[in-house]
Amino acid sequence: MPKEISERDRAYWRANVRLIVFCLIVWATVSYGFGILLRPWLMGIQFGGADLGFWFAQQGAILTFLALVFFYSWRMNRLDKEFGLEE
Amino acid sequence: MSQFWINFIFVIGSFVIYTWIAIWARARTTREFYIAGGEVNPVVNGMATAADWLSAASFISVAGLISVGYVNSSFIMGWTGGYVLLATLLAPYLRRFGAYTVPDFVGKRYASKGARVVAVLCLVIISLTYVIGQMTGAGVAFARFLEVSSSTGLLISAFVVFVYAVLGGMKGVTYTQVAQYIVLILAFTIPAAYLSVMMTGHVLPQSGLFGQHLASGEPLLQKLNQVVRDLGFQDYTADVSNKWNMFLFTLTLMVGTAGLPHVIIRFFTVPNIQDARWSAAWALVFIALFYTTVPALAAMSRLNLLETFYPNGPRAAPLVYEERPEWVKNWETTGLLKFEDKNKDGHIQFYNGANKDFTEKAEWAKTWQGNELTVNNDILVLALPEVANMPAWLIGLMAAGGIAAALSTASGLLMAISSAVSHDLLKNTLMPHLTEKQELLNARIAMVGAIIIATWLGLNPPGFAAQTVALAFGMAAATIFPALVLGIFVDRINAKGAIAGMIAGGLFTVVYIFLYLGWFFIPGTNSFPNTPEHWVLGISPLSVGCIGAMINIITSLVVSNATERPSEEVRAMVRRVRYP
Numbered sequence: 145m146p147k148e149i150s151e152r153d154r155a156y157w158r159a160n161v162r163l164i165v166f167c168l169i170v171w172a173t174v175s176y177g178f179g180i181l182l183r184p185w186l187m188g189i190q191f192g193g194a195d196l197g198f199w200f201a202q203q204g205a206i207l208t209f210l211a212l213v214f215f216y217s218w219r220m221n222r223l224d225k226e227f228g229l230e231e
Numbered sequence: 232m233s234q235f236w237i238n239f240i241f242v243i244g245s246f247v248i249y250t251w252i253a254i255w256a257r258a259r260t261t262r263e264f265y266i267a268g269g270e271v272n273p274v275v276n277g278m279a280t281a282a283d284w285l286s287a288a289s290f291i292s293v294a295g296l297i298s299v300g301y302v303n304s305s306f307i308m309g310w311t312g313g314y315v316l317l318a319t320l321l322a323p324y325l326r327r328f329g330a331y332t333v334p335d336f337v338g339k340r341y342a343s344k345g346a347r348v349v350a351v352l353c354l355v356i357i358s359l360t361y362v363i364g365q366m367t368g369a370g371v372a373f374a375r376f377l378e379v380s381s382s383t384g385l386l387i388s389a390f391v392v393f394v395y396a397v398l399g400g401m402k403g404v405t406y407t408q409v410a411q412y413i414v415l416i417l418a419f420t421i422p423a424a425y426l427s428v429m430m431t432g433h434v435l436p437q438s439g440l441f442g443q444h445l446a447s448g449e450p451l452l453q454k455l456n457q458v459v460r461d462l463g464f465q466d467y468t469a470d471v472s473n474k475w476n477m478f479l480f481t482l483t484l485m486v487g488t489a490g491l492p493h494v495i496i497r498f499f500t501v502p503n504i505q506d507a508r509w510s511a512a513w514a515l516v517f518i519a520l521f522y523t524t525v526p527a528l529a530a531m532s533r534l535n536l537l538e539t540f541y542p543n544g545p546r547a548a549p550l551v552y553e554e555r556p557e558w559v560k561n562w563e564t565t566g567l568l569k570f571e572d573k574n575k576d577g578h579i580q581f582y583n584g585a586n587k588d589f590t591e592k593a594e595w596a597k598t599w600q601g602n603e604l605t606v607n608n609d610i611l612v613l614a615l616p617e618v619a620n621m622p623a624w625l626i627g628l629m630a631a632g633g634i635a636a637a638l639s640t641a642s643g644l645l646m647a648i649s650s651a652v653s654h655d656l657l658k659n660t661l662m663p664h665l666t667e668k669q670e671l672l673n674a675r676i677a678m679v680g681a682i683i684i685a686t687w688l689g690l691n692p693p694g695f696a697a698q699t700v701a702l703a704f705g706m707a708a709a710t711i712f713p714a715l716v717l718g719i720f721v722d723r724i725n726a727k728g729a730i731a732g733m734i735a736g737g738l739f740t741v742v743y744i745f746l747y748l749g750w751f752f753i754p755g756t757n758s759f760p761n762t763p764e765h766w767v768l769g770i771s772p773l774s775v776g777c778i779g780a781m782i783n784i785i786t787s788l789v790v791s792n793a794t795e796r797p798s799e800e801v802r803a804m805v806r807r808v809r810y811p
Contacts, residue, residue: 153810160809164319171315175308175485180478183470192441193450194468201304202297202526203437206311206519213318213515217508220323224505229810 156227163219167212174200174208234623238376241627242634245414246391249407249638253395256402261671264400265331265650266499271405273506277513279405280497282412284310284514285521286361287368287637288699290415295608297529302471304526309484311515311522316489316712318511322498324719324808326507330499332647333492333711334655340718342801343726344660349733351651353710354492359688360703361493362644366689369637375565375613376630382690388638389686396642397678401650404642405500411635416520418632423528426619430535436527444534455534461545462537462582463589463596467530475769483776487704490712493640493647532611535618540581540604546595549578558617567607574600581606645685649677698752701744701773709736709779717787722805728791736783740775747772 178186183197191199224230258264271279289310296303330336333354338347366385373384395403423436431451433439444454456466471477488494501510539559540550552570562568570579576598583589584602616626653674658665665673710733717724717732745751747761759765761772770778797805 149806153806157809167315167319171312175312175481176478179304179308180481181474187470193452193454193456194441197470198301198304198452198468199441201301202307202440203523205308206523209311209315210512210515210519212315213512216319217505217512220508221505227810230505 152227156223156229159223160220163216163223167216170208170212175205179205232623234626235378237623237627238630241624241631242373242377245410245631245635248410249391250394252406252410253398253403256395256399256406258398258400258402258671261331261654261667261674263402264671264674265654266496267400267402267405269500270502271500273501273510274513275409276405276497276501276506276510277515278412278517279408279500280494280510280514281517281521282408282415282635282639283497283643284494284518284640285412285415285636286640287365287372287633289521289525290419290633290636291368291371291609291612294525294529294532295611297526298533298608298611300465300467301469302477305477305481305484307522307526309481310488311519312481313485313488314511314515314518316485317494317498318508318515320716320719321489321495321712322511323504323507325495325715326498326501327504327811328804328808332499332650332654333495333715334651335659337714337718337729338655338659340801340804341724341726341729342798343730346714346726346729346733347655348660349730350711350714351655353706353733353737354651355648357491357703357706357711358493358644358648359685360706361491361699362641362648362685363688363692364699365637365641365644366685367692369634369641370689372630372633372637376626376633385686385689388634388641389682389689392638392642392645393679393682396645396649396682397675400674400678401496401500401646404646405497407642408639411639412517414628414635415632415639416517418628418635419521419528420524422615422619422621422625422629423524423531425621425625426531426535426615427527429619430531436531437523440527440530446538451534452530455530458534458537458541458545461593461595462541463586463593464583467533473763473769476763476766476771476774479770479774479777483708483774484700484704486712486780487706487708487776490707490710490715491703492651492707492711493643495711495715496647496650497643528615529611532615532618536606536611537581539618540579545582549580551577552579553577555579558614561617562610562614567610567613569605571603571605573603574598579604641685645678645681648681649674652677652681693752698744698748701748702741705740705744705773705776705779706737708776709740709783713780713783713787717784719805719808721788722797722802724787724791725794725797725801727794728787728789731790732783732787735786736779739782740779743767743775743779744772 178197179201186197187195189196262268293306296306325336328336334347334350337350369388370381370385373379374381395407424434427433427436427439430445431439431442432445433442442451444451447454452468456468459467498507498510501507542550580599581604582602590596616629657673658670714729714733746758749757
């Protein structure tokens with residue numbers, strides 16, 4: 145028998161989706177935003193012989209991605225524990 | 232000891248390690264053959280994923296691509312950013328589901344043999360396109376460092392992959408990939424650090440890129456901008472005008488990365504969902520180590536190369552051809568570097584001869600009659616040890632590193648192909664009565680077959696071999712990625728929707744690519760010239776994969792909503808993927 149979806153399950157999934165949306169907003173902002181589309185606005189901020197937009201495109205975006213995946217793993221694994229879904 | 236023997240010892244030494252691992256990690260069951268028993272440590276799997284991911288092209292060609300300037304930052308962001316999608320949208324759920332292959336998930340989730348077969352077809356197109364480049368890449372690395380023909384090099388590499396992939400399956404591939412990662416990352420970062428210290432005094436290339444150029448005391452990037460400007464090139468850090476296409480191209484690379492089957496299957500090998508999450512994070516650590524080094528190496532190598540030809544700056548007389556350094560002579564014999572003295576003055580004028588504005592206005596270029604040096608961009612990495620006068624053992628290490636990068640990716644791809652053939656096409660579609668033992672034998676036979684086909688294609692590369700970026704990433708973005716993400720996040724999607732979506736997205740992408748790059752990539756058969764004026768809405772054929780993904784998603788939603796709801800079992804399966 146397929147199990148019923150409890151309110152608890154729904155809350156768990158909602159928290160996961162919220163977390164994913166947050167991560168993807170940051171993901172898009174640093175790469176497509178700062179690295180590409182918003183670069184003309186960051187041109188004024190000098191950074192080591194180039195501008196901040198250039199730094200994001202070649203270093204900053206990747207470092208942010210790293211922070212994001214670790215944050216997501218840590219947060220979700222803690223959520224699994226709170227909901228008793230650990231494997 | 233001569234350079235040849237040093238290279239020989241490094242390469243053979245690495246092969247001995249790989250073979251030893253293969254014998255130690257023999258696969259005894261299909262579970263071991265397909266997913267390494269599902270008990271790989273997440274950090275170890277992260278390292279294996281990085282080796283799987285960093286290909287011959289990443290090792291040899293990406294720095295050259297990036298050295299063109301800011302516009303190619305898409306590659307760096309694209310090939311790392313895809314891991315955020317993998318970590319949040321795919322890897323954990325697919326691991327919880329417990330599939331053996333990518334088509335295995337598609338087949339079970341949509342409860343459809345048709346969907347499974349379409350996924351196998353997409354997987355084979357993607358992975359075969361990709362593997363040819365790895366085979367030829369291994370051949371090139373061999374030819375360069377061990378003085379054998381590239382065909383011989385290719386055959387030797389195929390044999391080594393044969394030993395560990397057929398014996399060990401995913402288990403053998405996993406642990407050799409770990410060794411290959413260590414070899415390739417040392418081989419890439421040590422020369423980069425060496426160059427960085429030489430040019431900027433920074434040990435970390437990542438900070439050297441934004442540091443001071445020691446010789447001039449100016450910031451490195453500012454100096455580079457000035458030198459390339461004085462030679463008629465566009466500023467290194469100049470912004471691009473077609474942001475729309477750069478945006479779509481980066482998106483296609485990211486979505487394509489997350490949809491590549493040989494990367495996805497790596498996450499089936501860890502024990503549980505929590506480890507799958509950590510593993511995706513660790514994979515990105517090891518990949519970021521490489522991709523944050525690349526832009527530094529690209530900028531420093533380019534400046535260093537230009538300084539070699541203009542020892543007193545671009546406005547003074549360039550290098551005299553007869554006084555060229557030894558490494559230039561070495562690379563001239565390979566054809567990757569060509570000199571033609573157009574103005575017969577004996578100097579090497581290396582500049583942007585196509586820039587009319589520059590050739591008319593620049594005082595110091597009055598007597599120049601056109602660019603005299605043709606440089607293949609791969610030189611930036613391949614010639615680096617000689618250009619920077621590095622010790623002989625570092626050159627040997629680079630030889631082993633280039634080959635490791637090619638072999639690790641090739642074996643991951645071959646694994647994806649052979650498991651899809653034996654598990655999805657044979658066991659789950661054509662011959663459901665196969666026993667565990669017979670399936671394992673068939674998996675090994677499929678691996679042998681895949682290696683033979685890849686070797687043959689590597690020796691006789693077809694036209695599409697050079698189109699990895701367009702075809703493999705475009706297809707992965709337009710077919711596999713949406714089918715997987717929708718399968719997890721939208722329980723209303725049924726088999727009809729998924730099949731229609733994959734076909735619509737895949738066909739659209741392939742046809743758009745063929746229209747500009749030639750039908751089946753046969754030169755001259757393209758329907759439109761591949762120039763920005765002819766692109767629909769300014770979208771280049773390389774960037775079209777993300778549009779294909781949209782078409783896939785919309786088609787899947789529309790068709791699914793117009794047809795029956797998925798069965799109760801399927802909906803239960805989706806629930807199990809979300810919360811067990």
